[in-house]
Amino acid sequence: MQQYRYFLKDTIRKHIDFAKTDQNRGIEPPPIEKPFADDALITELPEPHALKNIPGIRLSDAIKYRKSHRAYQNKPLTLDELSFLLWATQGIRHVIDRGHAYRTVPSAGCRHALETYLCVLNIDGLETGIYRYLPLKHRLLFEFTDDRLKEKIVEAAYNQPYPGKAAVTFVWTAIPYRMEWRYDLAAHKVIAIDAGHVCQNLYLACEAIDAGTCAIAAYDQEAMDRLLKIDGIDEFTIYLAPVGKVKTDLFNAEKNKNGS
Numbered sequence: 001m002q003q004y005r006y007f008l009k010d011t012i013r014k015h016i017d018f019a020k021t022d023q024n025r026g027i028e029p030p031p032i033e034k035p036f037a038d039d040a041l042i043t044e045l046p047e048p049h050a051l052k053n054i055p056g057i058r059l060s061d062a063i064k065y066r067k068s069h070r071a072y073q074n075k076p077l078t079l080d081e082l083s084f085l086l087w088a089t090q091g092i093r094h095v096i097d098r099g100h101a102y103r104t105v106p107s108a109g110c111r112h113a114l115e116t117y118l119c120v121l122n123i124d125g126l127e128t129g130i131y132r133y134l135p136l137k138h139r140l141l142f143e144f145t146d147d148r149l150k151e152k153i154v155e156a157a158y159n160q161p162y163p164g165k166a167a168v169t170f171v172w173t174a175i176p177y178r179m180e181w182r183y184d185l186a187a188h189k190v191i192a193i194d195a196g197h198v199c200q201n202l203y204l205a206c207e208a209i210d211a212g213t214c215a216i217a218a219y220d221q222e223a224m225d226r227l228l229k230i231d232g233i234d235e236f237t238i239y240l241a242p243v244g245k246v247k248t249d250l251f252n253a254e255k256n257k258n259g260s
């Protein structure tokens with residue numbers, strides 16, 4: 001138990017020779033975004049800053065009414081809505097250089113060691129399948145489809161049914177080297193902390209589009225990595241969150257206020 005509690009502490013930093021990290025040895029930083037093939041199938045996403053079709057809501061309301069939703073309406077999300085959720089969770093605010101960019105969420109040392117995969121089941125204009133978010137140009141990469149996608153994601157979530165009912169499931173993977181390059185053995189705790197920021201933004205952003213989500217950390221590691229076709233060593237799943245349309249408590253509160 002002590003060994004695992006140690007992971008939550010920052011004692012490890014005292015035992016690291018930071019002069020020997022890859023960053024301080026002058027090794028080039030790994031790319032901000034996982035590379036992809038020239039002939040990859042890319043979908044442009046609606047401009048995230050315009051957000052024309054996303055209603056404004058009070059941040060205090062989003063925080064007040066946020067909760068985990070595990071049942072969803074059988075309705076699609078629009079591409080505008082998906083674009084908004086991707087921007088809110090991993091969108092890029094400002095590119096500094098080849099190895100660094102600020103995003104809409106914080107990250108230790110601005111290392112952003114996460115990638116976002118989507119299991120798309122019901123998004124207007126998108127074929128069912130596994131996609132990957134390309135934050136640098138705010139685009140989507142179509143990875144592949146699978147006839148048994150719905151069943152496979154449910155199985156890989158230890159038979160929690162929500163990913164099979166959602167319009168889309170966000171699956172965040174870690175590429176640990178992005179963080180290890182700077183922090184060596186102190187990288188891993190902060191990657192996990194970073195994932196929390198991302199998912200919290202998803203919860204709050206969902207409130208603006210009458211959608212709900214539920215963080216999932218209980219999943220079959222090997223099955224989920226197999227589903228995404230990632231190696232499970234240099235990149236592996238760390239967190240997921242199904243999203244679908246719901247009547248949020250914020251929606252119900254507004255309805256009561258308006259007497260409708």
Ligand SMILES: Cc1cc2nc3c(=O)[nH]c(=O)nc-3n(C[C@H](O)[C@H](O)[C@H](O)COP(=O)(O)O)c2cc1C
Nearest residue numbers: 066067068069070160162196214215216217218219
């Ligand atoms: C790190 C983390 C992991 C979670 N994993 C699961 C999960 O695997 N399955 C699930 O149904 N809920 C999961 N949840 C959701 C929690 O059960 C939920 O946040 C908690 O019951 C409080 O409810 P609330 O989010 O509505 O406030 C997780 C939440 C967090 C933050």
